[in-house]
Amino acid sequence: MAFLGFSIVQASRATGIQQTLYRKIVIADTSINKDSLGLDKLAVNDPKQGFKNLFTTAVTGDGLNGARLNPMGVTFIQNYIGRNKKGFMTMKGWAKPYFDMMDEVLSQHGIPKEMKYLAVIESGLKFNAISWAGACGPWAFMPAAAQQYGLSIRRGNDERLDYVKSTHAAARLLTDLYQKYGDWLLVLAAYNGGPGNVDKAIRKSGGSKDFWTLQYNLPVESMNHVKKFIGTHYIFEGEGGITTVTKSEMKDLLVNGGSAALKEDEMNSSFAYNITGRFNSAVILKYTELDRATFDRYNPGFDNKIAIEGKYQLRLPTQKMNLFVAKRYEILDESLQILLKSSNSGTN
Numbered sequence: 001m002a003f004l005g006f007s008i009v010q011a012s013r014a015t016g017i018q019q020t021l022y023r024k025i026v027i028a029d030t031s032i033n034k035d036s037l038g039l040d041k042l043a044v045n046d047p048k049q050g051f052k053n054l055f056t057t058a059v060t061g062d063g064l065n066g067a068r069l070n071p072m073g074v075t076f077i078q079n080y081i082g083r084n085k086k087g088f089m090t091m092k093g094w095a096k097p098y099f100d101m102m103d104e105v106l107s108q109h110g111i112p113k114e115m116k117y118l119a120v121i122e123s124g125l126k127f128n129a130i131s132w133a134g135a136c137g138p139w140a141f142m143p144a145a146a147q148q149y150g151l152s153i154r155r156g157n158d159e160r161l162d163y164v165k166s167t168h169a170a171a172r173l174l175t176d177l178y179q180k181y182g183d184w185l186l187v188l189a190a191y192n193g194g195p196g197n198v199d200k201a202i203r204k205s206g207g208s209k210d211f212w213t214l215q216y217n218l219p220v221e222s223m224n225h226v227k228k229f230i231g232t233h234y235i236f237e238g239e240g241g242i243t244t245v246t247k248s249e250m251k252d253l254l255v256n257g258g259s260a261a262l263k264e265d266e267m268n269s270s271f272a273y274n275i276t277g278r279f280n281s282a283v284i285l286k287y288t289e290l291d292r293a294t295f296d297r298y299n300p301g302f303d304n305k306i307a308i309e310g311k312y313q314l315r316l317p318t319q320k321m322n323l324f325v326a327k328r329y330e331i332l333d334e335s336l337q338i339l340l341k342s343s344n345s346g347t348n
Helices: 071-094 096-108 113-123 143-148 163-181 184-193 195-204 211-217 220-237 247-256 264-268 281-288 292-298 302-309 318-345
Strands: 028-033 270-276 311-317
Touching (some): 096 113, 113 184, 113 220, 143 163, 163 195, 184 220, 270 318, 302 311, 311 318
């Protein structure tokens, strides 16, 4: 069923996305392979070189860390950071409960947690924010899109203002957009201006799906929206990640970034295990008692890749992997329950 009436901040309407409320779920797994990733042979790079004039401290994010800032966006993003860094650093303190909630909800949907920064540039995390076009709430939903993604709008009860419910709705929308484009920068552009404008920009650019190539064929606000997100990500995370790069740049990160940051002793004391099915990282953490930062370092982009491809080569420290293998069916079952619960909430 095609999108009708979708618009977020922009007045433009989206078309052409197939909404998938019920997805095929495959339950399977295979055997452990000690060094099947082969990442211990990859060179360790320092992709933050050249950007130390922008940031003095890099903090660990939840996706692939150390993504290079594209030269075509440097000037705009530098200026954006200069104007907003102080205010966002203040927000980092008072917004922690909201960010924690969004992290949990986005993870349930297999969306990179860094996408919470979209709500920062949409509304400043204000539940009662209203745009000139009539979009409101922390995720800036227009009425038609809100109702399509399960939010009720009635007198005295506008669920766009509900932080938790609107985050679930935004995650479902982001999932559909990613299924269409497979590129987070294009997802951001479509979230702002609608898929129709992104599709038009692709056509005008000769079929290119590289944001930095087609950006000038987008509405100016949508083009700048993407760069604002990148700047916001850098302010909060200290560096880039999987949501700040194009699809082709992400492939380079997976080869040259990712788990290559692991030390030799960490590679030698860990195991790789091929999994298939909609595993949820939060559930894995619960059963293995592993901290989030360590898990993400061993398994960059886990939730995103498992949501899109349904499979992943999981790597964990040996002791934690033993726990995972012993409890893998319970972990998958609980993960699926979370997935089904979030899907059903969008149909109510």
